[in-house]
Amino acid sequence: MKIPHFSRKTLCIPYAVFLIFFVIIPMLVIVFYAFTDKNMHISLGNFIRFFSDPTKLSTIVYSLVIALITTVICLLIAYPVAYILARSKMKRKFVILLLFVLPMWINFVLRVNALRELFNLLSSLQGMDWLASSNYFKTVFGMVYDFLPFMILPIYTTMLKIDPSLYEASRDLGAGAATTFLRITVPLSMPGIMSGVTMVFLPSMTNYVVSDMLGNAKVTIIGKFIYEYFGTDWHMGSMVALVLLVVVFVSTWLTGGFSSEENVRGANL
């Protein structure tokens, strides 16, 4: 019996088909819808309407700010955690890591719902009235809670890869703890940070389940905007989606997401 021989090119076919159907064609459809009007005529109307409307622009800016704040808070929490875990000589540190990652395995909507109930409970306590109406705070809190593992994991894995002898060398050459941290740890964990930042920043611009449930839908992020337009006007919805795509593309490019250097993406999950 002849053993079927698969060339490298043949093996690429499923992936190519997948790419064409689920990436390239949908993308072209979005671009097509964004630049056509109701009668499918080519039109710049959506483009002009989008950029001449201050409310749409401020929603994008707001969304960016919420995503930025979420990312910064996640980074501030995740970095020390990852650092301590990676450097410590604890025997069962994977248990602690697991505790941080464990929530990811529980249904996301369930967790957000639980958080909503928790906030309701808290806001009924003495002196906590402010919580009921602080929708932005609750939204950011929920996003930090949900996306934190995505920040911890990549930073932790890159830090594990740092050769301990580098720390020793730095110490031998007379660098203090602060210098070692700033000159060795931070630069070498940069790929992990970048990967974590992209994984937190993007969903916090689009994940409107959190803002709807915790912010009582009074916080409008760009993802919700796209969703609402797709209920009624696909063309405008596609335009907003396209603008988001450009924002994402630029921010990924700036953070070095497209660099082909080996270690940059190595920490990606």
Place this chain on the structure above:
Amino acid sequence: MSGKKIASIALASLFLLPSLTALSGCNRGGEIVLRVYNWEEYIDEGGKGAFIYDELHLEDGEESDIVDDGYRAWYEETMRTPLSEDGPAILDDFCLWYEAEYGQKIRVEYSTFGTNEDMYNEIVLGNEYDLLCPSDYMIMKLAAEGRLERYDDGRDENGEPDGSYDFFDPALPNNYYVRNVSPFIAEKFANNAGLEVRNDENGKPITWQDYAAGYMWGTTGFVYNPNPTDRAGNPILFKDADGETTDLGTLLASIGWEAFTEPQFKGKVTAKDNVRDTYFAALGVKYQEELLTLTQQFAGGSLDKQGYTDKITGIFNATDEKTISEVEPVLMDIKKNIYGWETDTGKADMVKGNVYLNYAWSGDAVYALDLGEDAEDEDGYIELNYYVPEAGSNLWFDGWVMPKGANKQAAQAFVNFLSMPQNAMRNSYYIGYTSVIAGEEQEMLAYADYLYGEEESEDDFYDLSYFFGAETGTVGIYADEAQRTCRQLYAQFPTPDVIERCAVMDYYDEQASVRINELWSRVKAETLDAWAIVVISVSVLAIAAFIVVAKFGGKIDFFRAKPKKGYKLVKQETVR
């Protein structure tokens, strides 16, 4: 394999896919498939909480009044199956009934949607169904766009009887819909053509009846907690316009739609997270005075019923630019005053006491009131009430329509099956909404009496004559005052004067739809002052510029320090 080949395979599969899905939709092995597309949780699904199960499992071995021997006999005769103790689901029963009645196996492919617009998008995308359940304005939109099949009326194209099946012939044994539907609903469906008359392809004016058979109907209004308390359990008191202390119910009755913008309800009232209902509510807030004047004129006799209905329908469906610009600030005020926009969290928030008022559809209101009764607290249960603003509100209908290409025979059989009063009871009981079915023998009156009836007393008569097509004052049930004025009975079967002051929604034409969507996007958008946009954009750009410089700065001569005298600039790559 060459790139060309890959492309051709991809293309071939692109064309294959639709034909594959088309295959799965048709008649295979003598089994018909009926594809039903309905609202979420909008049909009896059997089991616990369903009518039959609950009646068969009454506490303390009580005998059920409704699922008695007669009901059991009806069930076993209709489905040709013994009544299961587990509480059968209505879709399964339909398959049993259909096979027994028409001698052919049938399978129901049942799927659900969340909004009329979601459903509409699915239809436009070309998804095929046999039966849909849109609301009033969406029925009209689909019909006017020529996307629907007409119900069979036993006539050919020229309107001459041709002996074919007639859905509206009460003499045919399986035509349960036409025999059981409430005359009130039938009249609405026969005469409602929307704000303006629209014609079908043959130039005939369209009415709902041609394309739709009713399913559920109701009003919209406020679910409210008449006795809200603070954390310590002390009642919260409100002040009316004269500064007198009053309770929430009285205050609500005096301000009506303005509850949305009432400062005393700040953060304690919810609005719907969809443009149709919220725009409607904002119109109510804005034009409350005019609406109340019209009501008075109608009551005083200076306005006839048709004129009154036309006027309020006009106000509640206004989409011209002037109206939109007047309503926009109202919507902004609503946004500032409400607790949040909600789609289905309102009921739970009411029961938990997070909010005092929730703008709701009548069926959801019944559900919220039931939830409140089930919830335990120190006083036993949480009393919630339902109120339809004095100035008028929304009267809505959901109906079954058949999209083009539907299996009309099976679809109409399905509608007829659901229209048996016993099945209408099951659906109504399960979902809390009011069925359009009255029953040939006024069976639904017994159902209302079973749910809300009290000992007979002359003062407690709740008139339902309009719904059963009887003379005023002849048909009704005896219920206590709360049920008659603000509880489930009032929500499920609105009084005639509530119906008189309510308007049906029409659909927005294309331009109006764009205007309304833009309005909604402005309302939902985050508003930032111009200076904030500038500051934030500048800082984002500065960060971006900083990263660019840090990343590529070393490679661009411009950013590099001039070499000292006697040194030569070399490319960085070579230094590395």
